[in-house]
Amino acid sequence: METIRLEFQPKIKAKLLELLSSFSSDELKIEQEDPDFDENKRKLDASLAKIKNGTAKFYSLEEVDAFLEETISKYEN
Incomplete structure (x- = not known):
């Protein structure tokens, strides 16, 4: 499949969707x-x-874990 980006005025959205709905999902x-x-x-x-x-x-997993534990403990009580 290919992808395109469309910009359109809101007033034609219904017409555009009606036209596009005539195609199958495939x-x-x-x-x-x-x-x-x-x-x-x-x-x-x-x-x-x-x-x-x-x-x-950058942070190691241990540093992140310690930070999260500290933050959680502040709000547990």
Whole structure:
């Protein structure tokens, strides 16, 4: 399958969906786009840049476990 992105005026959405519904699910799959896609992409690109330039901070599993245990213990009581 191929994927395309469409931008359209809200007033034609019903007509567009009516046309697309004439295709079978084997021929066409409609996926809703994530409304936060652009913001998520920006954050991930910034994180990747930090990894590439060596400024990202990494944690071991033991460090993460200790942090989570400490955080959980604060809210248990």
